[in-house]
Amino acid sequence: MVFEGLADKLQGALQKLKSKGKLTENDVKEVMREVKLALLEADVNFKVVKEFIDKVKDRAVGQEVMESLTPGQQVVKIVHEELTALMGTTHSKITFASKPPTVIMLVGLQGAGKTTTGGKLGAYLKKLGKRPLLVAGDIYRPAAIKQLQVVGGQLDIPVFSLGDKVSPVQIAKEGIDHAGKHGNDVVIIDTAGRLHIDENLMEELENIKKTVMPHEILLVVDAMTGQDAVNVAENFNNRLGIDGVILTKMDGDTRGGAALSVRSVAQKPIKFVGMGEKLSEIEPFHPDRMASRILGMGDVLSLIEKAQANFDEKKAKELEKKIRSQDFTFEDFLDQLQQMKKLGPLSQLLEMIPGANSKQLKDIEINDKELAHIEAMINSMTTEERRNPSMINGSRRKRIAAGSGMTVQKVNNLLKQFEQTKKMMKQFSDMEKGMKKGGKMKLPFLGK
Secondary structure (H helix, E strand, O other), X not given: OOOHHHHHHHHHHHHHHHOOOOOOHHHHHXXXXXXXXXXXXXXXXXXXXXXXXXXXXXXXXXXXXXXXXXXXXXXXXXXHHHHHHHOOOOOOOOOOOOOOOEEEEEEOOOOOOXXXXXXXXXXXXXXXXXXXXXXXXXXXXXXXXXXXXXXXXHHOOOXXXXXXXXXXXXXXXXXXXXXXXHOOOEEEEEOOOOOOOOHHHHHHHHHHHHHHOOOEXXXXXXXXXXXXXXXXXXXXXXXXXXXEEEEEOOOOOOOOHHHHXXXXXXXXXXXXXXXXXXXXXXXXXXXXXXXXXXXXXXXXXXHHHHHHHHOOHHHHHHHHHHHHOOOOOHHHHHHHHHHHHHOOOHHHHHHOOOOOOHHHHHOOOOOHHHHHHHHHHHHOOOHHHHHOHHHOOHHHHHHHHHHHOOOHHHHHHHHHHHHHHHHHHHHHHHHHHHHHHOOOOOOHHHOO
């Protein structure tokens, strides 16, 4: 979960204010002390914390709050606004060249996830209708070129390479020429990293920059390195003049310091965040939405965007028809399951629902493995069995259990849950139909 520890502490501190009808200056100071500690523990830069607390305090003890009917809510609103401002206020987009190709140079230390991020960024841009080309410019790390080629192959994105005996400057230059000849309108250059910043690395990156004049230099930083990420951003910016940051491993047990400090210290926007290991798990960074998630207000806009990008409207209409006519089968169920998996882990989705804060989510067993088990059982059924589950007798249940590595009891539970789900969907569908007609509702579970 994003910033789990920080989110818990901030939400806990602010909850104390929400429950009060009137606020005193001391109430605000006490809560701000807790907020300050939570931010420092999350490895946020101490200067950034001091400025943030001062701004919130100044606004929170002002007239608009103290005389408000809901002063606690007003303070939460101020914290949300200041958190958003801290992370950059608005979403910072990639600047595309007026005359293609747009050249994006990825830089960063070794181990930050540059190569994978190059692929993820390519996949994201491909969804926007772009035709990206990945350029293998890391000639030092063993298997870096091969890794990029594998990633490109998985995403069906071309990869340009001249092997590891040619200088990275020449590879970048020829990669751009190749893109121009083959209709690629975005070039993503994967550059070498080191375990720490050194003169040789910086000189090489400066030479690539001078030669190809990229439209965007994006620094890839591991969010889990906390305060170190901010120092790296400062160093790279001083030497190269970066245009933005991509934070990776935001789904890990990250304390949040990097995301809350980078913008303020390096004065460069966070443009994307990596939210998981899958090549589809990269998101544009929206400061206001991230602030909402940290404060337990959810992130409905991102949830809607995820659904729109992954759900097939035509299939949804067909499904509605099937539910109404009770033709809903295990094949439809499997299709829904696969579409849902595209949205990412269940814990991340629930986090986007307003009010579903991390403390509440701890009480719910969010088990993505369970979905995989269901999928395995459905895949072990024959086409006929999926379409007509009533034919699944005892011997068939044993075969499905053996084929999926599950127990017969698990198969029984799945069949039972499927029938219950089917009935419930039909009930909701009938209720909706009745409401549209304006007739009297007869709820099935209430009898006459």
